[in-house]
């Protein structure tokens with residue numbers, strides 16, 4: 443199983459971090475040296491630019507999350523990085539909770555699962 447986050451779309455809501463039963467995700471500050479440590483392909487790495495569609499959708503939403511904040515603090519902010527993708531049990535909890543619809547899971551048969559926000 444391989445899991446990665448399309449970083450430019452990550453709002454920092456930390457839903458993935460909160461719901462994953464096997465601790466696949468870690469929240470990192472956007473300037474952290476490990477921010478691109480997962481298997482996200484080159485075009486999906488964090489380079490300092492947000493996806494404009496996701497940014498326009500979520501930047502003004504007041505739901506208690508620090509959307510697009512530089513640092514992870516107080517339960518949200520920063521950016522999600524996959525630290526244990528091989529532990530994924532494909533429960534799909536993260537896929538329906540991901541605000542940025544930016545989690546990609548590839549199983550061992552190369553089937554691809556993408557997040558669709560509930």
Ligand code: SF4
Pocket residue numbers: 445461462463464465466529530531532533534535536537547
């Ligand atoms: S699908 Fe995988 S990565 Fe997502 S919450 Fe479930 S175990 Fe965690």
Ligand code: SF4
Pocket residue numbers: 447451452453454455456457458459521522539540541542543544545
């Ligand atoms: S649920 Fe999605 S948008 Fe929210 S922190 Fe995780 S990867 Fe980023």
